[in-house]
Amino acid sequence: GSYLRKMALDGYCLHLDLPQLRRMAYLLQMCSNNLNQYAKVANENGRVYVADLEDLRARLDELISIGKQILSRLAEL
Structure with missing residues (x-):
């Protein structure tokens, strides 16, 4: 699927596990509500x-x- 296509085109694929993203999405939903x-x-x-x-x-x-925090961690990649 998309993973193989990404590897064929770019030669690498990043899998980011940032718990801050989940927290951020949760807070955005709460703020909206x-x-x-x-x-x-x-x-x-x-x-x-x-x-x-x-x-x-x-x-x-x-x-x-x-x-x-997320931007800082991404800048380290």
Whole structure:
């Protein structure tokens, strides 16, 4: 299949096992869900809660950190 085609064309194929990618995908999904919930609440009552924004900010900060770790590991290849 695709593995053999890749080997024939390039002579190598990288298999990356980066647990940070799985964590990053999970956090992105959570942030997306939370943003939808925050928007719904804001539309219903016209308010945005500081605790919700702080939670979202913490998750986004972790996403940025994980992204930097992934780029650093990929640069080592």
